Amino acid sequence: MAEPSTTLSPAPSSEAPVGRRAGIGDALRALELDTRMVGMIGALAIVWISFDILTGGAFLTPRNLWNLSVQTASVAVMATGMVLVIVTRNIDLSVGSILGFTGMVVGVLQARILPEIWGFENPLTWVVAVLAAVAVGGAVGAVQGAIIAYLGVSSFIVTLGGLLVWRGAAWWVTTGQTVAPMDGAFKRLGGGFEGAIGAGPSWMVGIAAVLLSVAAILVTRRRRAGFGFPVRPLWAEGVVILLVAAAIVGAVLVVNAYPLPVPVVRRMMEAQGLSTDGGLPFVAHGFAIPVLIAVAVGVGMTFLSRRTRFGRYVFAIGGNPEAAELSGINTKRVMVMVFGLMGALCGLSACIATARLNAATNANGTLDELYVIAAAIIGGTSMAGGVGTILGAMLGAMVMQSLQSGMVLLGVDAPMQNIVVGLVLVAAVYVDTLYRKGLK
Amino acid sequence: MMGAQMTALATAIPATPPLVEMRDVSIAFGGIKAVDGVSIDLYPGEVVGLLGHNGAGKSTLIKILSGAYAADHGEIRVNGEPVHITSPRDAKRCGIETIYQTLALADNVDAAANIFLGREKLTAWGTLDDHAMEAEARKVMGRLNPHFRRFKEPVKALSGGQRQSVAIARAIHFDARVLIMDEPTAALGPAETQQVGELVKQLKQEGIGIFLISHDIHDVFDLADRIHVMKNGKLVGTARVSDMTKDEVLGMIILGKCPPGAVPGPGAAA
Numbered sequence: 001m002a003e004p005s006t007t008l009s010p011a012p013s014s015e016a017p018v019g020r021r022a023g024i025g026d027a028l029r030a031l032e033l034d035t036r037m038v039g040m041i042g043a044l045a046i047v048w049i050s051f052d053i054l055t056g057g058a059f060l061t062p063r064n065l066w067n068l069s070v071q072t073a074s075v076a077v078m079a080t081g082m083v084l085v086i087v088t089r090n091i092d093l094s095v096g097s098i099l100g101f102t103g104m105v106v107g108v109l110q111a112r113i114l115p116e117i118w119g120f121e122n123p124l125t126w127v128v129a130v131l132a133a134v135a136v137g138g139a140v141g142a143v144q145g146a147i148i149a150y151l152g153v154s155s156f157i158v159t160l161g162g163l164l165v166w167r168g169a170a171w172w173v174t175t176g177q178t179v180a181p182m183d184g185a186f187k188r189l190g191g192g193f194e195g196a197i198g199a200g201p202s203w204m205v206g207i208a209a210v211l212l213s214v215a216a217i218l219v220t221r222r223r224r225a226g227f228g229f230p231v232r233p234l235w236a237e238g239v240v241i242l243l244v245a246a247a248i249v250g251a252v253l254v255v256n257a258y259p260l261p262v263p264v265v266r267r268m269m270e271a272q273g274l275s276t277d278g279g280l281p282f283v284a285h286g287f288a289i290p291v292l293i294a295v296a297v298g299v300g301m302t303f304l305s306r307r308t309r310f311g312r313y314v315f316a317i318g319g320n321p322e323a324a325e326l327s328g329i330n331t332k333r334v335m336v337m338v339f340g341l342m343g344a345l346c347g348l349s350a351c352i353a354t355a356r357l358n359a360a361t362n363a364n365g366t367l368d369e370l371y372v373i374a375a376a377i378i379g380g381t382s383m384a385g386g387v388g389t390i391l392g393a394m395l396g397a398m399v400m401q402s403l404q405s406g407m408v409l410l411g412v413d414a415p416m417q418n419i420v421v422g423l424v425l426v427a428a429v430y431v432d433t434l435y436r437k438g439l440k
Numbered sequence: 441m442m443g444a445q446m447t448a449l450a451t452a453i454p455a456t457p458p459l460v461e462m463r464d465v466s467i468a469f470g471g472i473k474a475v476d477g478v479s480i481d482l483y484p485g486e487v488v489g490l491l492g493h494n495g496a497g498k499s500t501l502i503k504i505l506s507g508a509y510a511a512d513h514g515e516i517r518v519n520g521e522p523v524h525i526t527s528p529r530d531a532k533r534c535g536i537e538t539i540y541q542t543l544a545l546a547d548n549v550d551a552a553a554n555i556f557l558g559r560e561k562l563t564a565w566g567t568l569d570d571h572a573m574e575a576e577a578r579k580v581m582g583r584l585n586p587h588f589r590r591f592k593e594p595v596k597a598l599s600g601g602q603r604q605s606v607a608i609a610r611a612i613h614f615d616a617r618v619l620i621m622d623e624p625t626a627a628l629g630p631a632e633t634q635q636v637g638e639l640v641k642q643l644k645q646e647g648i649g650i651f652l653i654s655h656d657i658h659d660v661f662d663l664a665d666r667i668h669v670m671k672n673g674k675l676v677g678t679a680r681v682s683d684m685t686k687d688e689v690l691g692m693i694i695l696g697k698c699p700p701g702a703v704p705g706p707g708a709a710a
Contacts, residue, residue, distance in 0.1 A: 227575045307567040309560050312549070316557055319548035319594075326508060326544045327558035328529035386548035 030236040036380055036435065040395045043428075047399060051406035058409050062258035066285055069255075070191035070356070072394075072401040073290035074099075074349040075368060079375040079393040080301040081342035084311075086376055087318040088338055089385035090148065090155035094162030095346050095372050098140050099365030100170035103350035106133045107179035107360020110186055126186035133347035140166065141343020142336055149335035163369065170362040180359035190355030191288040193264050199256045202286035206252035213244045256284040290352045294394070297345065302390045314338060318386035374421070375400055378428045382436075399424075457520030459484050459649040460536070460618050465504060465514030474500040475511075476673040477706055482618065482649040487640060489664035489681070490653045491693055497673040498653050499541075502620050505651075506538035507531035518618075529558070535617035539624055541653075543607040547596035551588075552577035554595055555610045580609045584639065601632035608639065612648075619643060620651045625659060637663060657686055657693075671696045674707025 051059040058064065078095050085092045106129045114125050144162050148155045181187075188195040197205070217240065224231045232240070259265075260283045268283070269276050305311035313334045316324045325331050349368075354360050379396030381388030403424060407417045458481040467475045475497045482488050490498045503509045505516065507528040516523055518534045525531050531538070545554050552573040561569040561576075574591055581588045585605040590598060595606055604624070611619055621640075625633040640650060640663050654660050660667060661681060669676040669692040676692045679702035688699040698704035 223571045227571050229571070229574065303567075309562070309568065312553060312557075312560060312568060315549055316546040316553070319546035320544065322542070323544035323546050324557070326506075326528050326538070326540065328507075328527065328532060329558050386546075 027236075030233055031239060032232055032236070033240075034389075036432075037389070037392060037395075039435070040379065040392060040399075044395060044399055044402065047402050047406070051402070051409065055406070055409045059406055062254050064405065064409070065254050066258045066288065068398070068401055068405050069291045070288045071405065072397050073191070073288075073294040074352045074356075075371050075375055075401070076294045076394045076397040077297050077349045077352065078342075078345050078368065078372040079379065079397045080297055080390045081338075081345040082372050082376040083301075083379070083381050083388040083390055083393045084305065084314050084338050085155075085342050086373075086381045086383060087314055087385055087388045088335060089318055089321070090335070090338075091373065092141075092144075092155065092159045092162075092339065092342050093369050093373075094144065094159040094166055095342065096365040096368035096370075097163045097166035097170065098137055098343055098346040099350045099353060099368055100362055101140070101166040101173070101350075102133045102137045102347040103354040103360045103364045104170045104173035104179070104362055105136050106130075106186075106351060107182070107354055108173055110183045111179050111181070111360075114183075121184055123185065125183045126189070129183065129186055130189070130348070130351050133351050134344045135347070137347025137350065138340045138344035141346070142340035144343070145336040145339025148339065149332040155339075167362070167366075170364075173362070176362055178359050178361045182355055182358050182360075186351070187355050187358055188289050189293065189351050190353070190358070191290045192356070193260050193285060195289045195355070196255075196260075196285035196287065197289065197292070198286040199284040200286075202252050202256055202284070205287060205292065206248050209248045210245045213248070214241050217241055217244075252287075255287050258285045259283060260285060290356070293348070293352065297348065298390055298394050305390060310334065310337065315386060320386075371397075371400060374425045378425060380432060382432075399428075456483070458482060458517070459486075459519060460505070461515075461517040461520075462501070462505060463515045463517070465501065465511050465516070467500060467504060467509060467512050473673050475504070477514075478670065478673075478675045479705070480668045480675065480678070482651060484617075484649055485644050485647045486666065487644055487650045487652055487664045489660035489667040490651055490670065491657065491660060491667055491689065492670035492676075493693060494655075496670040496693075498670050499622060500673075501670070502538070502622060502651060502653055505531065505536060505618075506620055507536075532559075532614065535615065536620065537611035537614065537616035537618070538620040539607050539611050539622065541623040541626060543603055545595050545603060545607060548594050550594055551581065551591055551598075551606045551609070554606050555580065555613055557610070559614065576613070577609070580613045581605060584609055600627050601629070601635070604628060604632065604636070608636075612643065616648060618649045618651070620653070622653045623655065624652070625654075625656070633659075657689060661686060661689075668705075669693055671707050675705030676707045676709075677702040677704045679703065 048060060078099070082092060082095065109132055110125050110129045114122065114128060118124070140162075144158050147153055147158050217237065221231050221237060231237075260268075262280060265280045265283050266276050269280070305314065313324065313329050313331075316327070316329065317331050317334060321331060350365070353364055357364065375397035376388065376393040377383065377396070378399055379389070379392030379394065381393060400421060403421055404417055407420065412420070461479075461481045463479045464477050465475055465479070466473060466477055478497070478501055480488070480490070480501070490502065492498045500509065504511045505525065507525045507530050510526045516525055518536070523530070523534050525534065525536075528538075546557060549557075552570065555577050556573045561572045563569045577591060581591075585602065588602060588605060590602070595603055598606070604627070624636050628636065637659075640652070643650060652660060652664055664681050666678065666680050667684070667689065668678050669689065671693070676696045677698040679689075679692075679699075683701035684699070688701070691697045691699065692702065696707060696709040698708040
C-alpha cells in the first residue's frame with residue numbers, strides 16, 4: 001500500500017513517452033495507481049450501492065458494515081495465504097478442514113486442559129490457545145508442503161487428502177462433541193460487543209495508521225529521489241496521501257457510528273456505579289478485534305510478499321519454476337514454508353471462527369476452502385501462477401461476503417445465494433482474463 | 441602421437457592453468473550415457489565453441505558445469521583447483537555464470553528482480569533493497585542496452601532482444617570469470633545477433649572465458665578461438681578455429697571424423 005507501483009503489479013510506467021497532451025489519462029498515470037485494484041474497489045462500490053438501493057438503505061449502515069467486516073475476517077485471513085499458494089502454481093483444498101481441526105484443538109485446550117492447570121479465565125489462556133492454534137496449523141501445513149515439495153505429489157491430491165484427513169481428525173479430538181463455552185478473553189477475538197475496542201482506541205488506531213502510511217509513502221519517495229529515479233509529481237503524492245487518509249478516517253467514522261445495544265450500555269453504567277437516570281449515552285463499538293487481526297495479517301503478508309526474499313522467491317517460482325531453481329533458490333524449502341504459512345493462518349482463522357461461535361465444533365470451516373480460493377481468485381490471483389496481491393484477495397473476500405450479506409438482507413434463499421456467488425466467481429475470472437489480454 | 445599434438449597445442453596457448461577444466465566427465469540418464477568421458481578446457485579471454493548435433497550431449501555437459509546436473513564421474517577444476525559443483529549456487533560461487541537458451545527468466549517480475557534473483561541486495565533491516573537493485577540494474581543495462589527504459593515492467597512485456605539483455609546482465613553483473621552462452625542468438629534478429637557478437641568480443645577483452653554453444657557454425661567461426669566438437673556424448677576432437685575450414689568442422693560434427701589439424705578425442709571415428 002505504501003508503494004502502489006511495485007514490481008509485481010502491472011502498474012503503468014512512470015516513464016511513459018512524454019510530449020503528449022496532458023489530460024485525465026496522464027493525471028491518472030501520474031498517480032501510479034494499480035488500475036486493477038481501482039477496478040476491484042469500483043466493483044465493491046457498485047455491489048454496495050446496488051444492495052443499498054435494493055434494500056431501501058439497509059445495507060450501507062454502520063451496523064451492517066461493521067458486521068460485514070467481522071464476517072469477512074476469518075476468510076480474509078486465510079485468503080492472504082492462499083494468494084501465495086496459488087501464485088506458486090499450487091492449490092490448498094484443506095484449509096477449511098485445518099481450520100476445523102485446529103479449532104477443536106484450541107477448544108479442548110482452553111476449555112478442558114488449561115483450566116485443569118491454572119483454572120478458568122486465566123489471563124494467559126487466550127495467548128496459549130492462539131499460539132497453539134498457529135503452531136498446530138503451521139505444522140499441519142508444513143507436513144503437507146513437505147509431501148508436495150519433497151515427495152512430488154501434486155498439491156491438489158495432497159490437500160484433497162488433507163481435506164478428508166483433518167476433517168476426520170477434528171471429529172476424533174472429542175469424538176464429535178461440541179466444546180463450549182470459550183475463555184472470556186479468547187472470545188473477544190471473535191468480535192461481538194465485547195470484542196470491539198471502543199471509540200477512543202479506534203481513533204488512536206486510525207491516526208497511527210494514517211501516520212505510518214504517510215511516513216511510508218514519503219520515505220519511499222525520498223529513497224527513489226535519492227537514487228535519481230523518477231518520482232510522482234508532488235500533487236499526485238498529495239492526492240495519494242489524501243485518499244489513504246480518507247479511507248482510514250472513513251472506516252473509523254463508520255465503526256464509531258455503530259452504538260452498543262442499550263442493555264449493554266446500561267449494564268456497563270451500572271457496573272461502574274453510574275446513574276442511568278439522565279438517559280443513556282451513545283457508546284460506540286469501534287473496530288472489532290477480528291477485523292484488526294485481519295488488517296494486521298494483510299499488512300504483514302503484503303510486507304512479506306513484497307519486501308522480503310521469501311516473497312520474491314514465491315513470485316519467481318510462480319513465474320518460472322525452472323528459472324527459480326537455476327538461480328539457486330531452494331524452491332522445495334520455499335514450498336514447505338508457503339504451505340506452513342497457509343496452515344498457520346488457518347490456525348489463526350480457527351481462533352477467530354471458534355471465538356465468534358463461542359464453541360468449537362468439528363464442522364467449523366466446512367466449505368471455507370471454496371470461499372478462500374474464490375476470494376483469492378476474485379481478488380486477481382491468477383490460477384496460472386505468478387500473479388496476485390494480498391490486498392486484492394482481501395477485497396475479494398469482502399466482495400463475496402457483501403454478496404451473501406446483501407442477499408440475506410434481501411431475503412434471497414440459500415440455494416439462490418450459492419447460484420449467484422458461483423456465477424459471480426466465473427464472471428469475475430472472465431473479466432480478469434479480458435483485462436489481462438488487454439494488457440498484452 | 442596424440443601426446444605430441446597435445447604439447448603442440450599447449451605451447452600455442454599461455455602456460456597458465458586453464459580457467460576451467462572438465463576432465464573425463466560422464467553422466468547417464470536411465471542407462472543412456474548422455475556425456476561419456478569428455479574432457480574440455482577454457483583459458484582466460486578465450487571463446488571456445490561447443491559444437492554438435494541435437495542430442496550430442498553439449499547442453500548436458502554444460503549443465504554439469506553450471507550446476508543444473510551433477511556428474512556421475514569426472515573432475516572439474518577452476519584455475520587449477522578441483523571444485524565440487526552440485527548446484528547452480530556452487531557454480532556461481534566459482535564465478536561460472538550461464539545464459540540459458542530459454543533465458544530462464546521469471547517472466548512476472550521486472551528486470552532488476554531477475555538480475556538479482558537468488559542474490560538479492562538487502563537493506564540493514566534484512567528487507568529487499570529494491571532501490572539499490574534498480575540502481576545497479578540501470579547501470580549494467582545501460583552498458584548492454586543503453587536505450588532500455590522499461591525497468592518497472594515484468595520482463596514478459598519486453599522484446600526478445602531486451603529479454604536477452606536482461607539474461608546477459610544477470611550473468612555478467614556478478615564478476616563472472618566464466619560465461620556459458622547456450623544458443624545465445626537462436627531467438628534474435630540480425631541486429632541483435634550482431635550486438636551479442638560485440639558483447640562477446642568486449643567480455644573477451646576483459647579476460648572472461650566464454651563457452652559458446654551453438655548450432656550455427658558461422659557464429660562460431662566469427663567469435664570462437666577454439667572449438668570442441670561432440671557426437672553421441674563423446675568428444676570428437678578439439679581444434680583452433682584458424683586451423684580449420686568450415687567443411688572440416690562439418691565433417692567432425694556429422695561424421696565424427698577428426699581432420700589432421702585437430703586433436704582427436706575418444707569419440708573420433710577411426
